[in-house]
Amino acid sequence: MIDQDSYCGTFTKNAPLGQKSWFKCGGTADLLFAPEDIDDLAVFLKEYPSEEPLLVLGGMANCIIRDGGIRGCVISLGKPFAEIEVQGTRIMAGAGALNGSVAAAAAKAGIGGLEFLSGIPGTVGGALRMNAGAYGTEVKDVLVAAMAIGRHGSIGALGLEEMNLRYRYCGAPKDITFVGAVFEGKAEETLTVRARLKEIKSTRQSTQPISEKTGGSTFANPSAKELESAGLPEGTKAWQIVEKVGGRDLQIGGARMSDKHLNFMINTGDATAADLENLGDELIKRAYDQFSLNLHWEIRRIGDC
């Protein structure tokens, strides 16, 4: 086992991660490590036994922490990894920085093109792993490079090719921890960029259940090929499939789909992580039974049932 006293960062046993996730339910992590800086994290990764489970989480805006909790250690990049620096039209952001803070810093510096991040809860690390996107722009459109630490402590940069970003997918090795990113925008008037931020905020408020306990889009939108083989019209969105299979009226325990946006699952108050997952699985089953269509979870389900 690792010697916790030899690191500058903090360790928490039985950390109640589920309650801190956006869904506000689910279990605890056996151990949570919040490194003090990159070196602390690199040494930890080098020394952490490779056979032990290890996971990094950001703002937990895109995951269900299962009720049985998470075995092994979870790395959480907090404040020391939240710095944001501007150089010309480039933004250097730590992986622990909130997407919203990156968008705000870009606007303040007169950099346009990163506004979409303001509508995406969570951190830069999560946005890299998910190739997060909104309103027609995704991380892949603005990313220059990502900085990461490998499972054994080696630090390096990954360009766009190595990141292999596609719709809600990142092809970089699964066991790396992103520690930062360089984004490129374009010079624009701060007032113009701020006007777009305002627009995004009001669109989000009217179309997404952002004050609910939710996790963003539950399912990825089906590809054109999947829709064609299911005999569904081109451009059909996941929320429309949820509607077609009776998702509006379905409730499992405390979990249901939001009336405001049918692809957003919500914890109505006392949902367990199992309720949420069972609801998603039931919708997947119905979509398959009715249309032979495989709906794919966008939300990550993490830990033991």
Ligand SMILES: Cc1cc2nc3c(=O)[nH]c(=O)nc-3n(C[C@H](O)[C@H](O)[C@H](O)COP(=O)(O)OP(=O)(O)OC[C@H]3O[C@@H](n4cnc5c(N)ncnc54)[C@H](O)[C@@H]3O)c2cc1C
């Ligand atoms: C109200 C609401 C609206 C949303 N709207 C959108 C939207 O418009 N577009 C969109 O794309 N998403 C949206 N989401 C989903 C979510 O905000 C994004 O997926 C976001 O990028 C998740 O970031 P996070 O830090 O919370 O990641 P987490 O949920 O903590 O983790 C997600 C994944 O990223 C990995 N990860 C996290 N940090 C790191 C790191 N440093 N290094 C390596 N891997 C890491 C985790 O292991 C996990 O696999 C929404 C969510 C909510 C709650």
